Amino acid sequence: MERKLVRQRIFGKEDDCFEKAWQLYVDAFPDDERRMLPAQLELLEQPLYHFETILKDDAFAGIFFWWHFNGLRFVEHFATSPQVRGGGVGRKLLENFIEESCEPIILEVEKPETEIARRRIGFYQRIGFRLNDYYYVQPPYRSGGNPLELSLMSFPQLLDEQTHSFFMKDCHPLIYGIEV
Template identity: 50%
Template sequence: MEHIRLTDTSHRLFYEAWELYEQAFPLEERRPLLWQLEIMPHADYHFEVVLQEEELLGILLWWGFEEVRFLEHFATAAALRGQGHGRSILQTFVKHDKHPVLLEVEPPESEINRRRIRFYEQNGFNLNPHFYQQPPYHQGQQPVTLLLMSYPGTISAEDAAAFTRLHHPLIYRTAQ
């Protein structure tokens, strides 16, 4: 498995990766392309494509901060789901360094959301009980209520609030 960090759209796989991103996430949970292009060269942001023998297995879009890594978007190619690639990609990611990892999930109100939460739990993540507001990516939309999952342990409501205060201004372009 090969991870390649893209910092602009010139890589031959960018638009294939972007198509996977658009298919895997609803509009309210994804950044517009122009905004994406602005943040790709940011030192803390990682737009990674994951390849196996030149085939796109998945994408990992994450932020590396001093105290935590925030896995903003993670998806495997639709045709390759259910074959263990997602588990392998995720395990490689969490074991890559010692920093804890946070990610957002939708509340377990549907079977697909419960399956997604179980997937992360089977990979060592913990579902935290406090609700969390993801600021809107698009003007005119409302915040999205999500839950934070964390690896390797749980986080407190205070830690979640600190993450929001410190990093949302950059991630979601919220007012400073």
């Protein structure tokens, strides 16, 4: 019998799984796609932000960082540990996340210009996410960092103008610490 995956929210550096989660975050995302440790620790105090570990059979299996806005969920960072990668953990986690609420979900992906970007987009599409025509520049996570041109994917349907506008005007500045 397959055991259910568990997401466990982390509220501080003293949590038992924090070091494993932080190491996977550093290993899985390039400098321009992640926050520095002090910024991440400060963000843990933000009630809309969820820094979660993924546990499978009580063992660390990955990270899942997401935001819960009014009527919208945004998946910011998501990675499985190398020991479970390719075994369906990521798919099962996203399916469980989808089942938790009927609120739309947004995530960002690189534009489909490389093979790895196309494979990542295909992974999300097989789960039911839709690739939107909205492209934008993600501000740098850190001083001196590079902005990234990204595409938005959404579940269960393409973003309408109102939801896209809400995400860009109300959510985006909180996610990236932009003064408005």
